Amino acid sequence: MDNKSNHSLKSSSITSGDNVSFWIDSTQIISCNKPNQDIETEVLIIGGGIAGLTTAYKLLKAGKKVVLVEDGFIGSGETGRTTAHLTCALDDRYYFLEKIFGENSATLAAESHSKAIDEIEKIVTELNIDCSFKRVNGYLFLHPTDKEENLDKEFHVTQKAGLKTCILKSVPGLANAENQRCLAFANQAQFHILHYLKGLTEAITSLGGIIYTEAHAEDITKKGAKVNGYMFSAQHIVVATNSPVNDVLTMHTKQHAYRTYVIAGKIPKGQLPYALWWDTGDQKSKWVSQPYHYVRLENYDDKYDLLISGGEDHKTGQADEDGISATERYDRLEAWTRDYFPMLEDDLTYRWSGQVMEPVDSLGFMGKNPGDKNIYIITGDSGNGMTHATIGAMIICDSITGIKNKYEDLYNPSRITLKIAVDFAKEIGNMASQYVDWVTTSDLKNTADLPAGEGGVISSGLKRIAVYRDYDNSLKAFSAVCPHLGCIINWNADEKSFDCPCHGSRFSTDGSVINGPAQIDLHKIHIKQKTHSYMQKEKPF
The missing domain is CATH 2.102.10.10 (Rieske [2Fe-2S] iron-sulphur domain)
Incomplete structure (x- = not known):
């Protein structure tokens, strides 16, 4: 079904934009009750995406009393606009992470994202969630602006970090790329994100958790938050809203919002293997994040798979800064996709965009909010939101239950990374220049x-x-x-x-x-x- 033809059914009230993703379009609205009274609980979680729901599920299993509030409906934020890659192949290279954080931290980063995929698979299995979860291979190949030596460098660092990688002489499934080497990552995965959230929602309520939808949280403090005018009090508050809404400035100097674009179209079944594909990004881009392309398949019906392709990122609210309109970005993405995947049918089925928070040092921020003892955040998802969010849930669940998590220092929101001063200055300069609009x-x-x-x-x-x-x-x-x-x-x-x-x-x-x-x-x-x-x-x- 064309997403525009279904627009009257899936309006912007249930997703954060006018365009509707495949995930939203293929899932019934996941809604719960609206708040109707003051609430007192152990843990208040703000945000009904993968970060908030995974945290709620793990805390309930640990015996905590949990209430979760979502401004819209479950998955109606950025989680419902993802492309749902589950990967330890991070969108910033491991050789960069090793340079910034050191060899041990690069190894921890690789291990944590691998553990996150395992955690998702474990939850799918124990809850018997029908979300098309499958293990697949991932293939990283060079953007035309990148150097061959960087692929070899990434291979050596991923090997040191303990990942199962190898160099292939060609990219499986990729057309018009003769002699195009790639770095293959084994044991990656994919799933239908909204079906996964549906399973988590049902598990949370069956464990005694309370979920409110169409529940707007504001005035967030260490005591709780005001939700639709009611006071929700808690001993611990988790802000899992993609971008923290409890912070005025601190975290917003460490990360910056980008829009990313997605197209999806049908291909006959059997034409491509289920896999993940990424290029290494435009090394000459004006944007610090160096936008890259990312592609995967998803089951569509008995005859077709859906090829989902993303990229063409820019800073949020700055689409015209490099002279490229949103329409042209979709056109460029389609042209790039058809070049490498010519079996894509003529008429695209979906197109949408999403928002990602890009930390300047490449790793997410998960743990206690700077300066707070009982307020936690999960943000800085970069291009790895599914695994970053799951790592965040693991860290915060351990923190609230008094367990020292081995990854908490690496992802500590209070960290200061001095080695990225140039990129930090570029992003801050860009942010400051926007006030010229006055x-x-x-x-x-x-x-x-x-x-x-x-x-x-x-x-x-x-x-x-x-x-x-x-x-x-x-x-x-x-x-x-x-x-x-x-x-x-x-x-x-x-x-x-x-x-x-x-x-x-x-x-x-x-x-x-x-x-x-x-x-x-x-x-x-x-x-x-x-x-x-x-x-x-x-x-x-």
Whole structure:
């Protein structure tokens, strides 16, 4: 089924964007009750993606009393927009990790991601979850801008780190790549992420855990949080919201939000092996993250598999910084995919984008939030969100139950990595430069120029106003100032959202927050439709 034709069924209210992923489209909405009273519990978990649900499940098995709250529905955040690779082949090279953290830490990183895959497989088995989990091989091959010697260097470091890797003279399944060597990773895996979350949700409730959906958490402190106006008190608080919503600035200097794009189309069954493919990324990219391509198969029906291909990343809210629109990014991704996988059928079945948090030193942040004794975070998923989130659940479950986890120091959110000062400076400089939007003129000159289903930012004196014209031709207006730290938001025409280019907060067309770190909605503004002039609803900017 084409995701656009199913849009009325799977609207943006159940996923963080206008485009619908295959996972969302092929799974019934996973919903629970809304909050209706104050709650007191041992552990409050905020976030209903893979990080929050895995943490809840493990803590319940350890005998803890757990309540989980999710702003939307289960998996409606970034977990439902992944491509669900389960891999210890990290998107930053092991030779880089060894240089930054040392040989022992690179080994721990490899071991932890391998253990995370094992943990997911264990949960699938013990709960008998029907989520198409399978072990597959992964193949890393060079981007045209990368050097052959780097593939050999990665091979040697992965061997030292204890991974089962080997160099192949060609890439299995890849067309138009004669004499293209690759680094093969054994014992990787894949699954249907939303079906996995469905199984976890059922297990959590059967173990006595309580899950609330459509439950917005704010005012997060060491005592708990306010959820839909009710007080949820807890001894331990876990913030598993992709980007921490309890932190004003500290973590947002250590990681930065990127948009990544995905296409999916049918191929006849048997044309390709189930496997994971990645290139090594554009070494000449203006972006610190050096975007790469990533591909896998998923079962679709009796006749077809679904080829899922991603890449073409850019900083959130900065799609036009390198002169490439979202539409063109999908086109470039499709062209790249068809070159290597020509069996892809003519009409694409899905396209969507997602948001990843890229830590400047390449490893996620999982553990106690800096400065807090009982607030924990899971963030910095980079391109390995499924395994990073699972590692985070393992670390935090151990921490809350008084066990020293062997990986907790490596992923400690309070760590400072001095060897990445150049990349850190580039990202901070990029973030700071976005505040120039306060003094530059906006692209949208008049709301009369705005077609239905589109938005933009318009200047009104010194004010910046976000406007969106609905399909009934009504006009909605909000302050264009992100309530997190005052950056000017930008219109995302692809996912129909307003995105903050500084720290990655995102807002729907009705102004409601759909991605942190912002906790509150955009400030609404009353407008006079006929004259397109603006009046404040409440206080001035």
